Amino acid sequence: xxxxxxxxxxxxxxxxxxxxxxxxxxxxxxxxxxxxxxxxxxxxxxxxxxxxxxxxxxxxxxxxxxxxxxxxxxxxxxxxxxxxxxxxxxxxxxxxxxxxxxxxxxxxxxxxxxxxxxxxxxxxxxxxxxxxxxxxxxxxxxxxxxxxxxxxxxxxxxxxxxxxxxxxxxxxxxxxxxxxxxxxxxxxxxxxxxxxxxxxxxxxxxxxxxxxxxxxxxxxxxxxxxxxxxxxxxxxxxxxxxxxxxxxxxxxxxxxxxxxxxxxxxxxxxxxxxxxxxxxxxxxxxxxxxxxxxxxxxxxxxxxxxxxxxxxxxxxxxxxxxxxxxxxxxxxxxxxxxxxxxxxxxxxxxxxxxxxxxxxxxxxxxx
Amino acid sequence: xxxxxxxxxxxxxxxxxxxxxxxxxxxxxxxxxxxxxxxxxxxxxxxxxxxxxxxxxxxxxxxxxxxxxxxxxxxxxxxxxxxxxxxxxxxxxxxxxxxxxxxxxxxxxxxxxxxxxxxxxxxxxxxxxxxxxxxxxxxxxxxxxxxxxxxxxxxxxxxxxxxxxxxxxxxxxxxxxxxxxxxxxxxxxxxxxxxxxxxxxxxxxxxxxxxxxxxxxxxxxxxxxxxxxxxxxxxxxxxxxxxxxxxxxxxxxxxxxxxxxxx
Ligand code: SF4
Ligand code: SF4
Ligand code: SF4
Numbered sequence: 001x002x003x004x005x006x007x008x009x010x011x012x013x014x015x016x017x018x019x020x021x022x023x024x025x026x027x028x029x030x031x032x033x034x035x036x037x038x039x040x041x042x043x044x045x046x047x048x049x050x051x052x053x054x055x056x057x058x059x060x061x062x063x064x065x066x067x068x069x070x071x072x073x074x075x076x077x078x079x080x081x082x083x084x085x086x087x088x089x090x091x092x093x094x095x096x097x098x099x100x101x102x103x104x105x106x107x108x109x110x111x112x113x114x115x116x117x118x119x120x121x122x123x124x125x126x127x128x129x130x131x132x133x134x135x136x137x138x139x140x141x142x143x144x145x146x147x148x149x150x151x152x153x154x155x156x157x158x159x160x161x162x163x164x165x166x167x168x169x170x171x172x173x174x175x176x177x178x179x180x181x182x183x184x185x186x187x188x189x190x191x192x193x194x195x196x197x198x199x200x201x202x203x204x205x206x207x208x209x210x211x212x213x214x215x216x217x218x219x220x221x222x223x224x225x226x227x228x229x230x231x232x233x234x235x236x237x238x239x240x241x242x243x244x245x246x247x248x249x250x251x252x253x254x255x256x257x258x259x260x261x262x263x264x265x266x267x268x269x270x271x272x273x274x275x276x277x278x279x280x281x282x283x284x285x286x287x288x289x290x291x292x293x294x295x296x297x298x299x300x301x302x303x304x305x306x307x308x309x310x311x312x313x314x315x316x317x318x319x320x321x322x323x324x325x326x327x328x329x330x331x332x333x334x335x336x337x338x339x340x341x342x343x344x345x346x347x348x349x350x351x352x353x354x355x356x357x358x359x360x361x362x363x364x365x366x367x
Numbered sequence: 368x369x370x371x372x373x374x375x376x377x378x379x380x381x382x383x384x385x386x387x388x389x390x391x392x393x394x395x396x397x398x399x400x401x402x403x404x405x406x407x408x409x410x411x412x413x414x415x416x417x418x419x420x421x422x423x424x425x426x427x428x429x430x431x432x433x434x435x436x437x438x439x440x441x442x443x444x445x446x447x448x449x450x451x452x453x454x455x456x457x458x459x460x461x462x463x464x465x466x467x468x469x470x471x472x473x474x475x476x477x478x479x480x481x482x483x484x485x486x487x488x489x490x491x492x493x494x495x496x497x498x499x500x501x502x503x504x505x506x507x508x509x510x511x512x513x514x515x516x517x518x519x520x521x522x523x524x525x526x527x528x529x530x531x532x533x534x535x536x537x538x539x540x541x542x543x544x545x546x547x548x549x550x551x552x553x554x555x556x557x558x559x560x561x562x563x564x565x566x567x568x569x570x571x572x573x574x575x576x577x578x579x580x581x582x583x584x585x586x587x588x589x590x591x592x593x594x595x596x597x598x599x600x601x602x603x604x605x606x607x608x609x610x611x612x613x614x615x616x617x618x619x620x621x622x623x624x625x626x627x628x629x630x
Contacts, residue, residue, distance in 0.1 A: 039538065039540070060588075079535070264580075266531060267535060267553075270531070296536060299532065352543045352550070
């Protein structure tokens with residue numbers, strides 16, 4: 001079988017895909033419903049997936065409903081997917097212990113690589129992971145923990161068939177169909193999945209499954225579904241480099257208006273799959289003999305983020321929101337050669353007051 | 368010589384002192400590093416002892432407490448207020464706008480035994496406070512971190528972020544976004560470990576205001592969720608009614624206009 005050749009996996013045989021991955025030593029991490037939202041966690045049975053669920057998302061709101069069908073992936077992303085796995089929210093980096101004669105001994109905490117297969121990841125998250133790889137792996141000081149965790153991953157991507165009202169990946173060019181970065185990619189139809197491989201590893205898994213030939217009608221349905229997923233997206237972001245448009249408008253009154261609404265809670269950055277800011281803290285033992293050095297997610301909205309000795313650089317919410325937007329969509333281009341937004345819409349849905357990045361950009365750049 | 372520590376109680380429920388008692392074996396380890404000279408709930412009683420560090424639980428609510436806090440300040444090097452009562456008046460500060468005589472009459476069988484000030488106030492309104500540990504109650508973790516930092520000779524860094532940061536780090540599902548619950552997390556200081564959202568309920572702000580807050584924006588959101596002005600005011604006043612950011616938000620929301628504005 002050549003890469004990208006498509007085959008059909010009937011719905012009732014989906015379990016065989018999970019079984020094949022588990023047999024190969026992967027822990028499958030896939031979507032499931034918890035507390036009224038789709039989250040990613042260990043899955044072993046296809047019945048654990050969000051079967052028949054559909055999400056309604058809007059600025060500051062997210063609701064799951066029963067859609068009355070059998071589909072497993074008929075929803076758009078929840079708050080998190082790959083990021084917490086590769087870049088954990090809190091991670092010990094090293095510990096230090098006092099030795100004799102005033103010496104200190106340092107021990108790095110090395111993460112052991114674990115074979116993990118992600119089930120049902122979306123194009124936007126694969127694109128976001130590429131950006132995070134750039135940050136954590138491709139600089140002069142690669143992050144050993146991130147590197148170890150990236151080593152043994154397998155991605156089963158799903159082309160989005162039901163984008164949420166908050167999605168705009170078509171505008172950023174990162175979705176709704178996955179074009180790279182996966183081992184296997186699925187398009188879900190009413191009675192099963194059209195799948196193809198993106199890597200030899202994916203091909204090998206496919207070869208192990210009992211698959212049917214794809215019919216022309218199925219191929220057509222996949223194309224139609226993909227087109228519908230693009231035209232269903234109502235939000236958008238200008239696809240051009242917004243760097244100058246943003247930096248030329250640093251005193252735009254809209255920054256004041258958004259600061260009136262913004263809580264500086266940091267939710268937008270916590271759920272953003274490309275945000276990578278972190279803080280480092282010390283956790284000493286009570287006797288003061290040893291300490292653990294921790295890294296945890298930080299945000300440009302926190303007080304600590306722009307504190308340098310004796311000075312709070314961004315003391316108000318206006319400058320913090322402006323930092324987030326001008327970095328994400330502006331100076332990100334200088335740093336990483338693209339915008340930091342993959343159009344996943346999470347920052348819109350999970351903002352407690354429903355601030356909409358696409359609306360703010362349009363107001364500030366006049367687009 | 369080990370640093371001398373005293374733990375004093377003012378008007379409070381004793382819950383914050385449990386942050387020490389709940390340490391279990393760690394309390395023994397702690398007692399090897401410090402000398403606890405006054406801690407009535409646990410045993411040692413010496414209220415007038417000089418201390419390097421004094422932890423104060425409770426608000427100033429009685430004439431006796433007015434004098435006692437001055438005495439303690441005079442005999443203490445580093446004074447730490449612990450918990451909502453000591454840092455922002457606590458639940459009992461909710462009485463500040465009410466008619467005290469009426470309330471005492473309604474609550475107590477023999478009101479003439481009750482000797483109380485008109486209002487309950489945080490420790491910092493009376494003496495200089497060197498460190499505030501927020502929470503209702505504070506956690507053992509906060510206490511230990513503060514003591515450890517002081518033993519190192521550094522000023523403990525206060526928690527600054529809002530609860531949302533911790534909520535998301537833990538991967539909890541936002542109750543405001545998914546259920547429309549009036550969660551106070553966006554304006555509340557971290558420290559609890561996002562306890563309420565982790566049980567699917569809305570934060571009620573027991574750790575007081577975060578360093579950066581926009582209470583007006585959250586109040587507007589609550590209004591959008593259908594809360595009446597009085598209900599919004601109650602969200603802000605509940606536990607830390609004397610915290611300026613919350614008191615102002617409650618007043619702006621309207622409904623409860625009787626709340627006393629702190630100095
Ligand atoms: S900025 Fe918002 S829409 Fe863009 S990638 Fe981040 S969370 Fe998604
Ligand atoms: S934009 Fe929304 S999510 Fe982000 S900090 Fe402001 S209020 Fe919080
Ligand atoms: S549940 Fe509350 S604390 Fe958690 S993110 Fe939502 S608003 Fe913030």
